[in-house]
Amino acid sequence: MRIAGKGIILVSLNDKSGLGDASVNSVVAGLCASPEGCRSVCATCRVRLYAVCSAMSEDDIADLERLAAHVELSPRTALFQAGDLARFVYTVTSGTLRLQRDLADGRRQVIGFAIPGDFIGLSLDETYQFSADTLTAVGLCRFDRKDFTSLSHSRQPLLERLHLAATHELTIAQDHMVILGRRRAEERVAAFLLRWRDRLGRINGRSATVGLPMSRQDMADHLGLTIETVSRTMARWMRDRIILDVPGGIRVLDQQRLAAILPD
Amino acid sequence: MRIAGKGIILVSLNDKSGLGDASVNSVVAGLCASPEGCRSVCATCRVRLYAVCSAMSEDDIADLERLAAHVELSPRTALFQAGDLARFVYTVTSGTLRLQRDLADGRRQVIGFAIPGDFIGLSLDETYQFSADTLTAVGLCRFDRKDFTSLSHSRQPLLERLHLAATHELTIAQDHMVILGRRRAEERVAAFLLRWRDRLGRINGRSATVGLPMSRQDMADHLGLTIETVSRTMARWMRDRIILDVPGGIRVLDQQRLAAILPD
C-alpha cells in the first residue's frame, strides 16, 4: 500500500465484504488520528497535472488545499451510495473505483470506472445519482461539495476545468450508448479492452499488458452482457492468441485483430 | 410554420430528402436576405427562461444578442454531421431535432432528441461528435462557437449555466445507459414514452397526449431495438387500452399500468 505525504488514515466507511484490513488501518491511524481524513499536500500529488486541480495557479492552489482532505480506502469499500446526501466531491489520486446504478430487482448497470485524475461527484442534485465502490485500495482527495462549488465560482479557471471534465464525461457516455445500443457482444468486449488500455496508457504510459482490477461480472454489467458471454469471448481470444491471460489482467498480443473486430 | 420577431429566413443547409419547402423559403427570404440568418431578438424569445440565456442579466443579454443569429430549418434537414468542423453552437427555440452517431456499416445510435430550450454543441473537440437533423420545422439561435466560448469566459453566470446544462445532460446519458444495458424491450419503450412525456410537459404543460415527431425507426435506434419490436410493443398496449393512437403521437390512457412496467 502506498503511503503518501504526511499522515494518512485508512477509512473503511462501509465494508460490505468484510475484507477491510483492520491491522493496516490501526497502524496508520497512529500517524493521523482524525477519522475525517488528513490535510492534503498538493505539492506531492501525483495526479495534480491531470486532475481538475491543474487549473489552479501556484497561488490559488493554497486555497484549494485548505479545503482538501486526503482519504485512503481499502479494496471493496463503498465510498457512497446512490441516494445518499452528496456532501463531498472527490479527485481520485490512486486506485480504481466502480460507479454504478442499481434497479430495484437487482439488475446493475456499471456506469464507468474511475481512475487517478478522475473527478467524482459532478451532480446537480443534493444526492448522488449513482454508487461508488472501490475495487482496489484507493486514494482520494476529498472536498466539501458546497465549499468546492463556491470556490469554483470565485476561481474561474477551476470552473472552466470542471466544465471541461463534464463535457468530456458526456462524450464518453455517448460513446458508451453506441456500444450498449448497437454493438454485438464481441464488439462490446473488444471496445472495452481497447479503451481501458488507452485510459490506463494515458496515466501509466502505453503498455500491451492491461490490468483489469474489475471482475468479469463488473465488465458484464458495464457492457450490458452476462458474465458467461464475457468469459467465453475472452476465452476464445486466448485460444486464438489475440490476448494472453496474465495475473490481474491480460496482455494484448494482437492489437490488429482486436481492433479489426470493431467496424468504425 | 411559426414566424418570429422581425425577419426570418429559412435556411435548408443540407436537405437530404428533397422535402425542403422552396416556396415558403423564397417568400420569407424577402424579409431577410442574408443566407447567414438574421439577428435574433431575445426580448421576444419563447425559451429565454429555460435556455442557457437565462443566466444573463438584462444588461448582459445585449452582448449575447450581438452574437446571435436566428435560423429556421425545414423538416428533415441536416444541421451538421459528425466530423464537421464545429463552427457553431445552438439553442433550440422551436421544433425537434434528432442527435445520432453512425457506425461505418450503417448501424445508428440515436443519442437523444433536442427540443426547445436545449443547447446543442457542447464539445471539447474542433469537430462535432454526432450528427443533428431536424424532424420538424426547427428554429435555432445560432452562435459562433469561439465567440460564445469567450463570452462564457467573460460572463461567469453563463459559464455556470453551461456547466449546469452539461451536468444535466450527463445525468440523462447515464439514465439512458441503464435503459440500454439492463432493460428489456418493453421496459425501454415504456421508459421512453414516460420520459418524453415529462420533457414535453416541462415546456408545454403536462398532458396525456404525447406528440411523437420521430419515426418508429428513430425510436428503435434510440432504444437499441428494431422497428418491429417497437411497433409490436406499442400495438399491444393499444389493444390493452394502455395508450391510444392519435395522429402524430399517442395518448396515455393508463399512466398507472405504463409506469408499472418499470421496476424502480
Add this chain to the structure above:
DNA sequence: CCGTGGCCTTGATCAGGATCAAACCAGCGT
C-alpha cells in the same frame, strides 16, 4: 381512379446471447 413510395404493422422463423447447471481453480484459514 389508380399507381407509387414511405412508413408502419403483422406473421413466421431464426439466432445471439441469456439462462441453467456443473465443474474448475486459487487463495485462505484450519
Add this chain to the structure above:
DNA sequence: ACGCTGGTTTGATCCTGATCAAGGCCACGG
C-alpha cells in the same frame, strides 16, 4: 493436507428480440 469460498470457465438448452417476408395504410401525383 484439507475443505471451504468466491470467482471463473465450460457445456446444454432456452427464449427474447432479430430477421425475413408480406401486406396494410395513407398521402401524393398523374
